[in-house]
Amino acid sequence: MSFNSLPFLLFFVAVFTLYWFAFREKTKAQNAFLLIASWFFYGYASLKMLPLLIGATAVFYGLGIWMKHCRSEKGASWIGTLGVVLGVGLLLAFKYLNFFIESFAALFQAMGLQTNWHTFNIILPLGLSFITFKLISYVLEIRRGKIEAETDFVAFAAYIAFFPCLLSGPIDRPQFLGQLHKTRVFDYDTAAEGMRQFLWGLAKKVLIADRCVYVIDPVWENIGEASGSSLLMAALLYTFQMYTDFSGYSDMAIGTGKLLGFRIAKNFNYPFFATNVAEYWRRWHMSLTSWLTDYVFMPLNVRFRDWGKFGMILAIVINMVLVGLWHGANWTFGAFGLYHGLLFIPLILSGAFAKKHKLKAGRLGLPKLSDLGGMVLTFLLVTVGLVIFRADSVGQAWQFLSGMAHLETLKGFYLFFLHPDFRTKTVLIIVLMVLEWRNRTVEFPLVPLKAYHWAVRYAIYLALVCLLVMLWDKNLTFLYIDF
Amino acid sequence: MQNEALLEQVQEIFRDVLDDEEIVLQETSTAEDVEGWDSLTHIQLIVAIEKHFKIKFTSKEILSWKNVGELVDCLAAKLA
Incomplete structure (x- = not known):
């Protein structure tokens, strides 16, 4: 169900x-x-x-x-x-x-x-x-x-x-x-907020995650034949698919909880605005990472505390490998965890891991250039990690990544944005990112709707529901059901 | 040493480690109330406190504290 x-x-x-x-x-x-x-x-x-x-x-x-x-x-x-x-x-x-x-x-x-x-x-x-x-x-x-x-x-x-x-x-x-x-x-307000959050989660799932499946899966089925740019596009889209699918599911779970009068743990906090990998993990699948932080990372870190930064690195690498393996029994999940663990090392050595970075908007309300650079770099690092995560074997991940790694990739890449298969998705993803950025201080981007005039509010709900019913794909379930 | 005096010294260590002179600790303070105090900086705070007071906490003690008050109680018991 x-x-x-x-x-x-x-x-x-x-x-x-x-x-x-x-x-x-x-x-x-x-x-x-x-x-x-x-x-x-x-x-x-x-x-x-x-x-x-x-x-x-x-x-x-x-x-x-x-x-x-x-x-x-x-x-x-x-x-x-x-x-x-x-x-x-x-x-x-x-x-x-x-x-x-x-x-x-x-x-x-x-x-x-x-x-x-x-x-x-x-x-x-x-x-x-x-x-x-x-x-x-x-x-x-x-x-x-x-x-x-x-x-x-x-x-x-x-x-x-x-x-x-x-x-x-x-x-x-x-x-x-x-x-x-x-x-x-x-409480009417809590229930209404739950409805809004459920709707928001469903919208992410139906409008973005489910749309991406049909362009990503064929690429994965035929990695050897695919061009570098289609591999890159599939990899980038998969990061968005994973996010909109799993955070969409989480919003629906939390929304359902609110409808019954419960506060459920937060699972995502706009992870693509993280400016480094440590920050990313504080914003992605938070209920899992905080669990492992409390019961694995902290005890290890306490035990290794006299070894300085080396102790912390050891604790974080073990912790991240477990984050990976929690997803299932495959070397790819272990490799995914190890990869992320290693990404923490420069952050620990430089001391950047602990600094909670406050995002401030620059001119025109956009992120500052230095922050944006960090966000893009983090996003790309995460994308590489998700290729390892998605692959059936470490060998396949390697095939995928090496297929992407040549200059030809970038040449054909921009054409994808004009291709009918990708145009709508690209626009929807940009809309999503803009809405998230503008609403990054509230739990989810539909929260401000409650202050709107009721007629506007209901018009938005109605439009969204119609769109969802039209595009809803009943054959697709959630990615995290497998874990 | 009185717990209040200890709290003040602990507060000084927090300000130093977290590089924030505006931190004000109370017995009921938790990581939620103090900006920058998270699972990663927590250990730096513990190590700094241990060095300052020349004591050693056990892992069990460290993991059982619910707030700053319990940390200070544990510290007071060690120093007594």
Whole structure:
């Protein structure tokens, strides 16, 4: 049940109505209803895996209670470790087992040893990477003394399975449980903002991300034949596709959350206005990077703190490789992470990594030239990274990148902007960037609409909805559903 | 040393490391309230505090602080 599908629309209208009318201001009943709706949502997508979701929820709930009743601090700490091992074990078993088997078999073969190991027929449960990260952070936050173990199973299970974030995040921290215990009163302004954010996310998805698929995919299917300039165009467009798809999804998730009276973690903060890679990672898939920052980078950095900049580099490289591998079991994801880790090194050595750069507009309200240079460079570096990310193998990524790297590439490149296949996309992307730049201090570019005259506002909504219905492609789901 | 005096010294270290003379710390301050205090500069702040007071925090202590007050409490306990 993808957010951009009719079943979801029907499902959500039913949930919204019952949630606010039948169970109004009855917090416990609302939570129970949310839990049932969320489990239904998951079962609808993958009934076979529903028992796994429920089972994992029950086990981690039990671990929390066990930690709470544990008399010694050391004991509680051990139970926390057990939780981490279980969570990581779940991920390893479903996501990485075949990869290990294949890699070791290949290694032994290279050493001249024959193996007859078999890989397993494993289906990756939907949303597993997101769910396990929630479960792990729950036991870690208890162990760090930042939260109390949750005693209300329904609230805990509703947090883990919260349907707007279930399949592809954002990854909310257990502090979210606080919102489940509060009485939620329907607030028109919050709900309207949620609608606007959902609409904005859907617009990015339908108008840009889904339009790009049909020009990018053919290039990837035939890298050997493609000219350097079409490779470059496909690479640049993919960066925009990935952004509009995943940030579009995130806006829709956050908007859905607001419609139900919840504040969900922010996932994107206009990443293309980052002037270096460190800043980029503070603005891209923020709920994942902040998770890894708290539980991987910080502990490593604390441990390596006496090694100066070298310690920080080591911590960041390990952290970024994990960011990459979190996406799946393929060397390309590891290479993607390593590449980004290495990009941090000059920033750490020069001290530029930590300076939060305040963007100020120059003349005509445009970015200052020095900032713009940083933005373009960062964007190009990110684009190279996403080629590695998208490729089936490191070899294919290399083929793609080396196919781009000659002078001919630039010669044919400008012609693309005039080609009918690209013209509209280029215009839409420019419109997107201008809207984002003008609204970079608010959560999403449609926020200012609330101050408009109602007639103008509704005319914009109507035009946007008509456009979306016309161009909506029901065959396309979200890219991050695979992770 | 009183916690207030410690807080003042810690504030001085923050101003120095983050290169911002306008930082004013309170016991309830968190990284959200102080500009430039993020996961990357955090470690520089810790190292500077450890050097200044000639003490060593454990990893567990560092990761458990919720605000500046808890950092200062932990510091006071070490110096006592």
